[in-house]
Amino acid sequence: MSKMEQIFEMQKQFQKTVTGELVPCDSVRWFQYHMTAMTEELGEVLKADKRWKTHRNAYYDKEEKDEELVDVFITALNLVLFSDLECEPFLDSVMAKIIENYKKYQDGKDKEKNDLHNRGIEQSRQEHIDSSIEKEIPEYLHYQQSY
Numbered sequence: 001m002s003k004m005e006q007i008f009e010m011q012k013q014f015q016k017t018v019t020g021e022l023v024p025c026d027s028v029r030w031f032q033y034h035m036t037a038m039t040e041e042l043g044e045v046l047k048a049d050k051r052w053k054t055h056r057n058a059y060y061d062k063e064e065k066d067e068e069l070v071d072v073f074i075t076a077l078n079l080v081l082f083s084d085l086e087c088e089p090f091l092d093s094v095m096a097k098i099i100e101n102y103k104k105y106q107d108g109k110d111k112e113k114n115d116l117h118n119r120g121i122e123q124s125r126q127e128h129i130d131s132s133i134e135k136e137i138p139e140y141l142h143y144q145q146s147y
Contacts, residue, residue: 005087035079
């Protein structure tokens with residue numbers, strides 16, 4: 001059993017003890033509770049590391065941030081458990097999503113390279129057109145455009 005599977009099993013047992021529910025199960029009540037808890041836990045992560053806020057906020061407590069991220073992780077596990085999802089299929093979905101994100105990133109990078117190349121061509125084409133038009137505009141129109 002992997003460490004992740006052990007964590008999943010430990011949390012299943014804990015939630016059974018706390019809620020009396022056999023998890024995984026589909027429980028709107030407990031899912032909603034843990035969604036609300038997630039909001040609070042994410043806020044606590046932000047409090048532990050305020051460097052994101054402005055240049056004046058240098059507060060950062062690595063141990064506190066670690067503790068709060070653990071709470072976020074456990075709360076996410078609870079969301080999985082109360083959505084009637086099993087460990088192995090869920091982890092397979094996580095892996096598939098990471099692969100999908102990587103492919104989207106790569107496709108985006110490839111598209112970005114093509115877009116930059118095409119913009120460069122378009123920009124030089126537009127500069128050529130603009131300079132050609134400039135030559136054809138009568139002098140008095142240049143004067144009027146400056147107002």
